[in-house]
Amino acid sequence: MMITCKLISTDHSIPDQIIKAGQTLIIGRNQQCKIKNLFCSRNYCKIQLLSNENKLLVEYLKDDRTVQMKSGEFINGPGFSYRICMIHDSKNASTMAHVMNDEISWTELESGNVMIGSLFGGYDCKSDKIAGFDFDFTLVCTKTGKSFPSDENDWKLFDPRLTGFIQKLVKQQGYRFVIFSNQLGISKGKVTVDMVRKRFENSMKDLCIERIPCLILVATKDDIYRKPCIGLWNHLVRNIQPDVEINLKQSFYVGDAAGRSKSALKKADFSASDILFAMNIGVNFLTPEQFLIHVAKYNGFDYQQKFEYSSSLPEKCFKVDDKTKESNFLLTNRLTGEKIPNIESILPTRVHCIIFCGISGSGKTTFYENYLQPLNYVHVNYDQLKTIQKCQQLMKKSIQEQRNIVIDNTNIERKSRQQWINLCKENGYEWIIFHFELSLKHIFHNNKFRQLTGIHKSVPDVVIYSQNKKFESLQDDECNRQFIVNFNQKFSQHDHQKLYSMYLLEK
Structure with missing residues (x-):
């Protein structure tokens, strides 16, 4: 492995010097070093690179003093100062x-x-x-x-x-x-x-x-x-x-x-x-x-001093912490307030349809993948099928096959929820509504996380604002089994978990 040493001058008027293994360099008030200080002799010190030890041998010629120095240290003398920098070519070609x-x-x-x-x-x-x-x-x-x-x-x-x-x-x-x-x-x-x-x-x-x-x-x-x-x-x-x-x-x-x-x-x-x-x-x-x-x-940086941050972070800036989430339950009965730790305890025994309701980025598809896909529910999703007509066709086909169904759409307006409820009534299906209720800043945080990881497709901010404005609250008469989802993200990668727990939105 070839080692080269560069002596980096702290004075812009004094050039840097290069020493290769086996070479000797004389530092002083000479033509090569261009040191001007009259107190510096023409042969102030002799330097040799000890390649095997990754060090410089510095011999001060006036007093025969010899020292070994390593990368990062400084060679100082009258009118000059060099910082030692070792270069290992095989470690990094550039x-x-x-x-x-x-x-x-x-x-x-x-x-x-x-x-x-x-x-x-x-x-x-x-x-x-x-x-x-x-x-x-x-x-x-x-x-x-x-x-x-x-x-x-x-x-x-x-x-x-x-x-x-x-x-x-x-x-x-x-x-x-x-x-x-x-x-x-x-x-x-x-x-x-x-x-x-x-x-x-x-x-x-x-x-x-x-x-x-x-x-x-x-x-x-x-x-x-x-x-x-x-x-x-x-x-x-x-x-x-x-x-x-x-x-x-x-x-x-x-x-x-x-x-x-x-x-x-x-x-x-x-x-x-x-x-x-x-x-x-x-x-x-x-x-x-x-x-x-x-x-x-x-007179420098003193880390022991207290730093006051007078700035107030923009409202949309958001960080998920222990106060933001509770993990000891999965759902809350919207009508009674009861907390449900296990999803299977509230599922009907006969064929049924779960209707999701929530703004884009509130965790609907992730919830389906974590809890309902393993139970073999048919996934009716607008983002995948692209039209409401195709969503309805898949639901009708699944009803004919007597399979349990999840409607994984935003369903932010009462009429959009009612179309699925009507299909359930017409075909003898029970229906349940799961409401994904998150703050706007939490939703923006989720949307940014989607963009950064590519796990799900992110949506423009303007779409989220528009959906929030159009959202029509659930009414008691829409369904006698309504549940609010307690958002508790699961991660397949540790780096994703660390990323999700950080501030992601800059304004």
Whole structure:
């Protein structure tokens, strides 16, 4: 395995140096190193790469002192400072490009769903403490004052102090500087990949003028990588530095999308994606303004200080927790209030039809799959059959065969429920109504989960709003056996269960 070491200079005027196994490098005020400080001798120290030990042997020539140093440590002297970065070619063929190039080196994942940028060795600078930042209106803002940049040159630093503050976090406190950015405009065709990359490249050279290592993770589509989902974070901890356990208590994330309301000085935040991203991960969250005040006051990041979140999350933001659900029963008798733990205890003994009633996304089809499909019910579903006529034909065919039936449609209006009730009456079938009664924000949460996982087809938000507006409450005279379904999701994959328990809606 070939090992190469790059000495990354913290001074932009002093070039980086490369050492290969078996080579020797003299650091000093010489033509190769270009160190200007007069207190630095021309032959200050001699460096050799010990490839077998994955270390540098540093010999200080004035006093014959010799030390061994490893990746991540700093070689310091009069007028210079280098950070040691070991490069293992067989581990990652693109690593050399990440470190050697002073331009941002880009790679892609998932057919372009994620772009990964590395500047000044940012891909390889591991740490158990993450200093995470959003990009737009956190690190940079537009020079034009527009909400969206007009081109790759429409940027300026959000605050000129950011360069010094981030340098302090990385070099003095040992943080890894990582940018997590949503760039949905790429997949929508509003901006090009080239424009987004150039805007990062133009601005990051200014922000990282002291050659601060930076890793950039960009989500280009509305999927599990887009904040507030934590796909970008998971890629960092699982794939980029899987051998380093993150200290969540000392890590933090800074972003402008905090769900803040409009004030006299500032318009309302466009979403709450950043604060929810931090909450889903479990790290500290600060707005850009809070970050600047905090670092200036405490001379760095002090995780022991209490962080006040003044923002009130948008009403639609929703998280399923233990208070949201009860799991010790399955149904509630709508007419008596009795809680039913077992579905089979309330099913008629003779042929019957169960009529579902509930807005799209309230869990009807999932309930059928979990509880009624194993009991061999015929599934009458509009989404599958596409027309009411075909639904009616399947029900009539099932009645002829004397089979139990489930009408898995929204049935939000009384007349839509009545058509199935009439067919039951005409053919001597008993009927039961199951009402899937969830809050709108819970339904939107379910719908987003559908989109992210592809388990069931999601529906446009406008359809959910329309169905909610048209919904006609169940009346006692429609059926003498009415039950409210206690929504309790089951999962076939552990990752799906973790995803479902997070904030998924950004606004």
